[in-house]
Amino acid sequence: MKILVSRYYVVHNHAMYIFDKKSDHHPKHVVFLRGLYFKKIYDKNNMHGLLLNSEGDRFKARRMYHKDEEVLDEWIRHLSKHCCFYSPAEVYEQIGRIGGGKFADVYDSRHKITRKVCAVKKINKVKLNPKER
Numbered sequence: 001m002k003i004l005v006s007r008y009y010v011v012h013n014h015a016m017y018i019f020d021k022k023s024d025h026h027p028k029h030v031v032f033l034r035g036l037y038f039k040k041i042y043d044k045n046n047m048h049g050l051l052l053n054s055e056g057d058r059f060k061a062r063r064m065y066h067k068d069e070e071v072l073d074e075w076i077r078h079l080s081k082h083c084c085f086y087s088p089a090e091v092y093e094q095i096g097r098i099g100g101g102k103f104a105d106v107y108d109s110r111h112k113i114t115r116k117v118c119a120v121k122k123i124n125k126v127k128l129n130p131k132e133r
Contacts, residue, residue, distance in 0.1 A: 009064070009075075014082045031062070033082045040076070048072040052079075092120050103127035 008019040010027075014034050017027040031052070036059065041049040047065040050072060054061075066072045092109040098119060099106050109120040 007064075011078050011082055016079075016082070031059075033079065036083050038076065038079055038083065040072070050075060050079075088120055088122070092118075094120070 008022050008024075010017040010019070011033070014032065016031040016033055018029040018031065020028050036052055036054050038050055038052045041051045041063065043049060043065065047067060048069040049063055049065040052062045052064070053059065064075070066075075088109075091112060093112055095108040095110055095117070097105060098108050103125075104121050104123045106119050106121050108117065110117050
């Protein structure tokens with residue numbers, strides 16, 4: 001049985017500060033967000049969640065839940081800025097498909113600002129096993 005514990009989070013300057021109580025002046029933990037990734041998760045009790053993880057084993061995955069999906073979506077918007085992720089479509093213009101493989105496609109693309117042509121690989125994470133992720 002999973003026991004949910006209330007925590008208080010503050011995201012600032014690419015770090016997430018975790019407090020046990022709202023009145024605490026010093027965080028219990030600090031998580032540096034650069035390079036971490038996250039995804040939405042759901043549990044059996046209809047709680048909306050967020051899994052925060054990294055490549056490899058340098059970071060213990062954290063799960064955070066909230067009963068209100070809109071609040072969780074707001075957290076995702078903030079975390080995406082601090083984890084330094086962006087949609088490739090925001091930066092690159094897709095020219096054409098070059099090729100593909102088991103779980104990825106490669107596209108000829110052009111940087112929207114510099115106009116430099118490069119290859120962009122689009123990976124379908126659904127086709128990856130947990131170790132490959």
